[in-house]
Amino acid sequence: MRARHRGPFDEAPETRLSRLLPAISVMLGSCVTLWPTIAGFPFLPPVGLLMLLAWRLIRADALPIWAPLALGLFDDLLSGQPFGLGIATWAMCFFMIDLIDERLMFRDFWQNWLIAAGGTAFYLVVGRLTAVPFGAPVDTVLLLQVLASIMLFPVVSLLCAWLDRDYEPA
Amino acid sequence: MAPSNNRRPGFSRRAQYGVFWSYVFAVAGMLVGVIMLALSYFDPTTFAAARTAVAEATAPVSSALSSVGRTVGSVPDGIGSYFMIHDQNITLRKQIADDHAVTMRARAINYENRRLKALLGLRERIGVPVVSARLVSSSPTSTRRFAVLNAGSWQGVERGQPVLGPDGLIGQIVEAGPNTARVLLLTDPESSVPVRRTRDGLPALAVGRGDGLVDVRSVSNAAATFAPNDVFVTSGAGGVYPPNVPVAKILRHGRDIVLAEAIMRANTLDFALVQRAFLPAPPPPATPVAVPKP
Numbered sequence: 001m002r003a004r005h006r007g008p009f010d011e012a013p014e015t016r017l018s019r020l021l022p023a024i025s026v027m028l029g030s031c032v033t034l035w036p037t038i039a040g041f042p043f044l045p046p047v048g049l050l051m052l053l054a055w056r057l058i059r060a061d062a063l064p065i066w067a068p069l070a071l072g073l074f075d076d077l078l079s080g081q082p083f084g085l086g087i088a089t090w091a092m093c094f095f096m097i098d099l100i101d102e103r104l105m106f107r108d109f110w111q112n113w114l115i116a117a118g119g120t121a122f123y124l125v126v127g128r129l130t131a132v133p134f135g136a137p138v139d140t141v142l143l144l145q146v147l148a149s150i151m152l153f154p155v156v157s158l159l160c161a162w163l164d165r166d167y168e169p170a
Numbered sequence: 171m172a173p174s175n176n177r178r179p180g181f182s183r184r185a186q187y188g189v190f191w192s193y194v195f196a197v198a199g200m201l202v203g204v205i206m207l208a209l210s211y212f213d214p215t216t217f218a219a220a221r222t223a224v225a226e227a228t229a230p231v232s233s234a235l236s237s238v239g240r241t242v243g244s245v246p247d248g249i250g251s252y253f254m255i256h257d258q259n260i261t262l263r264k265q266i267a268d269d270h271a272v273t274m275r276a277r278a279i280n281y282e283n284r285r286l287k288a289l290l291g292l293r294e295r296i297g298v299p300v301v302s303a304r305l306v307s308s309s310p311t312s313t314r315r316f317a318v319l320n321a322g323s324w325q326g327v328e329r330g331q332p333v334l335g336p337d338g339l340i341g342q343i344v345e346a347g348p349n350t351a352r353v354l355l356l357t358d359p360e361s362s363v364p365v366r367r368t369r370d371g372l373p374a375l376a377v378g379r380g381d382g383l384v385d386v387r388s389v390s391n392a393a394a395t396f397a398p399n400d401v402f403v404t405s406g407a408g409g410v411y412p413p414n415v416p417v418a419k420i421l422r423h424g425r426d427i428v429l430a431e432a433i434m435r436a437n438t439l440d441f442a443l444v445q446r447a448f449l450p451a452p453p454p455p456a457t458p459v460a461v462p463k464p
Contacts, residue, residue, distance in 0.1 A: 034228050036236030038317050038436040039310035040357060040382030046311050065192050069199035076217075077224040080309025080316045083217035084206030091200035128313050130211050136359035138313045138380035145311075 012168040022062040023071065025163055026051040029156075030075040041141045045149035046123060047156070048075045052090060053119050054153065054160040056097055057112040059167065068094050081127045089126050093119040112157065117150040124149070215345065222347030225318050229350045232306035233320055236438045243439075297332075297412035298446040301325040305340075305353065305442050313380055315358035317436060319343070319351040319444070327351045327444050330410060334443045338416035338434035339363065339404060343444065351444075355436055356417065357382055365402040365417050376402060376418045376430065384418045386430045396420045396428040409449030 006013070030048030052071060055062040063071075072086030079086065097115060104111070128142050179185040209216045251258070303321035321327050323346045333340040333353050341361060345352040354361050359380040366373050372394055377385045386402060388394035400420040406413030418430040436442075 031228070031231075033309060033311055034232045034235070034307050035310075036232045036239060036307055036438045037310065038305055038308045038355075038438060039315070040435070041380070042309075042311060042313050044310035066196040066199060069196065069203065072203065077221055078228065080312040080314050082207060082210040082214065083221070084203045084208075084210055087203030088200055088207050091196055091203060094196070095200070130207060132313045132359040132380055136313075136380045138359065141381045142313060 012166075018167065021163060022055045022160075023067060025160065026055065026063075026071050027074055030071070030078050033078050033080070042138075042145045043141075043148070045145065045152045046075075046079070046120065047152075048079075049086075049090060049093075049120060049123055050116065050149060050153055050156040051160065053093060053097075053116040054112075054157040055164075056094060057107070057115060058157065058160055059164060060101065062164070065094060065098070066091075082130050085123070085127050085130060089123045093122065109154075109157070113150075113153055116153045116157075120149045120153070121146050218345040218352075222322075222345055222350060222352070225350040225352065226322075226347055229306050229318055229320055232318065233304070236304065236306055240439060297334075297448060300327060300331060300444045300446055302441045302443045304440075305436060305438055307438075308355075308436075313359070315355040315361075315378065315380065316344075317341070317353045317355055319353050319442060320349075321444065322347045322349040322351050324348050328447075330447050332411045332415075332445050332447065334412075334415055334445060335434040335436060336440050338432070339411065340434055340436045340442055342410065353442075357384060357432055363411060363417055364405045364407040366405040368401045368403055373405060373407075374402060382431075383421075384430045384432050385427055386418055386420060387427045388425075393425060396422075396424050398422060401433070402430070406448060410447050412445060412448045 026048050029051035032044065032047045048071065052063070052068060068090035069087055072088070072090035075081075075086040075090075076083050096119070100115060101107075107115075124142060124146050128138060132138055179189060206217070301321045303319055303325070305317045306320050308317045309315065317340075319327070319333065327343055327346045329343055329346055331343045333343060339356055341353045341355040341358070343351050344354045355378070356363055356376065357378040357380065359378050361378040363376045364373070365376045365386070373389050374394070375387045375389055377387060379385055386396065388396075398420055401416060402418045402420075404411040404413055404415045404417055416433040419433055421429045421431055
């Protein structure tokens, strides 16, 4: 049987790779911690979370609402943060973005950046509160890590947009 | 045009229920995540099995990347040493001649030390090496300071064993899988190592800060003063770490609690030596056996 001719207003056929690409790229972002270096202080931004937020903010239907549960679990196993942090906070980030989308009709990049900054800072601060004792003097390096993560978001966002270049909305 | 809201997928009741249940599932999963977070807050080793299982799969990747890095990194060094070799040879010969007298004196002192110890009837314990392996990766996104070691319980690594580097102490094993183990570095905020000053044996604790440095806290009653470049070595108290392993060097003048830096900067280039716990925990008391009456 010959494949039906695709009309000018038909959706682009969805391949398995294009459906899994967001999840795979987020998992690769989580795998950045496998880079062979022994860190003396937390210098690396949570790249997996940045990828997740970028996908969600660029294209709302890239990942289902339950995706942060699975992706956060994968990140928890690799990041060295207390187990459950990624599952809980990444899912909360998705709910918050859903609520913001409810209020906001349109978002532009600056608003995306602001939302992602809030989400990343939330994840890192909750991680600091649950992982290390309250009096530990890690707040300065944590602040630097949060700033580095916020500065990295545009790059990650561009990367996601580039990965998503073949997507044609219906 | 306003963006379409994909939470209202049209008039299909089936599709609407699908969206509804996916939200129910997501909220339930988030609550489970919060419970897991609470569990691992109160007992950080709760999900160790899952973490080590993943580390088993990922450690070879880090190890391969690391060996590539080592090979590439050694090239400029090799070229440099090829051209420097003549000058280096002269310097080294001179250094050997200079060190000869010191070595002879050290030998004599060593011999005398052994004889005196034998006179005292001291029984010495030495650290028994278990395995030497490389650290392959760490936790650069977290405020905790963990590293992954490329050897596990199949090589004899167990929880609680000390890990030493060529220059000094690295940390302690906290989770051991079959082929990988997780090392708590001594800069971790939860790490605390009993130490003493080399100069006068002042007892102290080296507590990690989490920002790459270590706090040295005096544990003696008298007010202790610290000066820069005071070196602290493990005291052997507590029975985990073998004595006389260099741990930290003081950075500033201070009293009671001062800033110090770890002497061994853990890296993926050097080998890490895992030793048996210096004084292993005593075996559980034997259950009394009923003695038959005569």
